[in-house]
Amino acid sequence: MYLVTKWFGVFLCDEKGVKKKILFPKDEKEISKRLIEIDKNKVLSEEKKIIKNVKEQLVVNEKRLHRYGVYKPNDPFFIEFDIEPRDFGFSENLLHKAAKVVAEEKTLEELKSKDLQIIQMVNALDDLIQVSNLLSERLERWKSISASKKKIQPLENVFSMVDSSIKYFEKQIEDDMRDIAPNLTNIVGPLIGARLIAFAGGLKKLSSLPASTIQVLGAEKALFRYKKEGGKPPKHGVIFQHPYINTAPRKFRGKIARAMSSKISIAVKADVFTKRDIFKELKLVLDEKVKNIKNL
Amino acid sequence: MKATSITGVYKEKNRIYTENLPCCKGSTVYNERIVYYRDREFRSWNPYRSKLAAAISNGLKISFKTDSKILYLGAATGTTVSHVSDIVRDGWVYAVENSPVAMKKLLYTCGKRHNVIPVLADANHPERYGSIVSGVDFVYQDVSQRNQAEIFKTNVFRYLKKNGEGVLMVKARSIDVSLKPKKAYELVCLELEDAGLKIERRIDLHPYDKDHMVILVSYF
Numbered sequence: 001m002y003l004v005t006k007w008f009g010v011f012l013c014d015e016k017g018v019k020k021k022i023l024f025p026k027d028e029k030e031i032s033k034r035l036i037e038i039d040k041n042k043v044l045s046e047e048k049k050i051i052k053n054v055k056e057q058l059v060v061n062e063k064r065l066h067r068y069g070v071y072k073p074n075d076p077f078f079i080e081f082d083i084e085p086r087d088f089g090f091s092e093n094l095l096h097k098a099a100k101v102v103a104e105e106k107t108l109e110e111l112k113s114k115d116l117q118i119i120q121m122v123n124a125l126d127d128l129i130q131v132s133n134l135l136s137e138r139l140e141r142w143k144s145i146s147a148s149k150k151k152i153q154p155l156e157n158v159f160s161m162v163d164s165s166i167k168y169f170e171k172q173i174e175d176d177m178r179d180i181a182p183n184l185t186n187i188v189g190p191l192i193g194a195r196l197i198a199f200a201g202g203l204k205k206l207s208s209l210p211a212s213t214i215q216v217l218g219a220e221k222a223l224f225r226y227k228k229e230g231g232k233p234p235k236h237g238v239i240f241q242h243p244y245i246n247t248a249p250r251k252f253r254g255k256i257a258r259a260m261s262s263k264i265s266i267a268v269k270a271d272v273f274t275k276r277d278i279f280k281e282l283k284l285v286l287d288e289k290v291k292n293i294k295n296l
Numbered sequence: 297m298k299a300t301s302i303t304g305v306y307k308e309k310n311r312i313y314t315e316n317l318p319c320c321k322g323s324t325v326y327n328e329r330i331v332y333y334r335d336r337e338f339r340s341w342n343p344y345r346s347k348l349a350a351a352i353s354n355g356l357k358i359s360f361k362t363d364s365k366i367l368y369l370g371a372a373t374g375t376t377v378s379h380v381s382d383i384v385r386d387g388w389v390y391a392v393e394n395s396p397v398a399m400k401k402l403l404y405t406c407g408k409r410h411n412v413i414p415v416l417a418d419a420n421h422p423e424r425y426g427s428i429v430s431g432v433d434f435v436y437q438d439v440s441q442r443n444q445a446e447i448f449k450t451n452v453f454r455y456l457k458k459n460g461e462g463v464l465m466v467k468a469r470s471i472d473v474s475l476k477p478k479k480a481y482e483l484v485c486l487e488l489e490d491a492g493l494k495i496e497r498r499i500d501l502h503p504y505d506k507d508h509m510v511i512l513v514s515y516f
Binding site: 005006007035038039061062063073074078079082083092093095096099100102103104106107110111224227228 | 388396397399400403407410411412413414415416417423424426427428430431453454473474
């Protein structure tokens, strides 16, 4: 027996056709609710109900249902056998409406996630720092030729505003980073951590990157130059901003960057998946390693 | 305005057009030009904006019918999706896109189109939209991922009907920057052929896109 879940119902089939069915209500809200459940990897109540008292071995084509039957995604049955919604009185117009609700809800949810806010914040912070440098330079020059207080005041106001926003964002990024990625924050600090997330495009994406990629995040230009034209590959990307690397002698920087990125990759994985605090152990190992490298 | 050999695609001078859906009369998706001809409304299809338009301008023949079901992977913000939905007026376009930012725009541009079914999912895992998509006549893919041949294969095997066709937009730069584009195309074609897909045509998208190639594949 094959267990097939479609957007309009749950079906038990064999080679001859549909044996048993439970249809969903003909309502876009009800259908979208079920589609979201499926997306969250949950088993629907209809699915549990239909397989009750079924003695035969079930075959499924979704990993989500692997507990209830053998997972065979490439079984020819699933490819050749199609259940038409129209045969059960469902029009695809309903699917269009339901899919729109699902997509809207999921987009909203994903766009709300904290790591996307952090990316915007850290990019805003970098912009503000640039502006602040520009303004302070201008103010210095202007003051050196003795400006009138009245004329220089507006510029001073903007400068102090930019400075206070910088402090605000730094604080906010630190708070949010400690919240969503405590291990990462404790190992490299909130700002470098936030920049790593920004380069990867999200916390989850960062967690799926290998350590070797994390090591050169932010040095894409140098990396692709190396891949295209040869020469030397970059040793470090944004993690260079960490004092471990930028205060070390040149010849050790590559080695330290490698050790660090491997620990970062472990830390992020813990932040995303197990949510355990492992930074103390990681930090100990990392400090030991850096010490050994420097004593070579 | 003349019909071309491809259903739903029209031509006037050097430009190609599709006829706007009745539900979206008067509205554009990306500020394209609207032309009226014998009381029908046509939207200009810009080959510099859409790789499918570039491929058609360079001589690609695709077998869309007005009631085809199309699986569209990498829908992005809906530029090309809107024209495909113009062509398959009585069919369906499953528009799969992974980025929530792009999906937000897609919902805005194509939400009114009654034959577009938006799916926010990763094309790497076709089974996650198994309850929504089923048996399609055509698979169109434009995802610029390194493993795009693999993504294409898994989706074709799971959802494409027998005797169906598929189109794959290969961006050589995303396969491997250190390879020559020709070599990258060769790699993709080999991978598809090894999986038992037949390569019908390969067309370079020059001058509309740099280092891009469209591959038309049939599946038996």
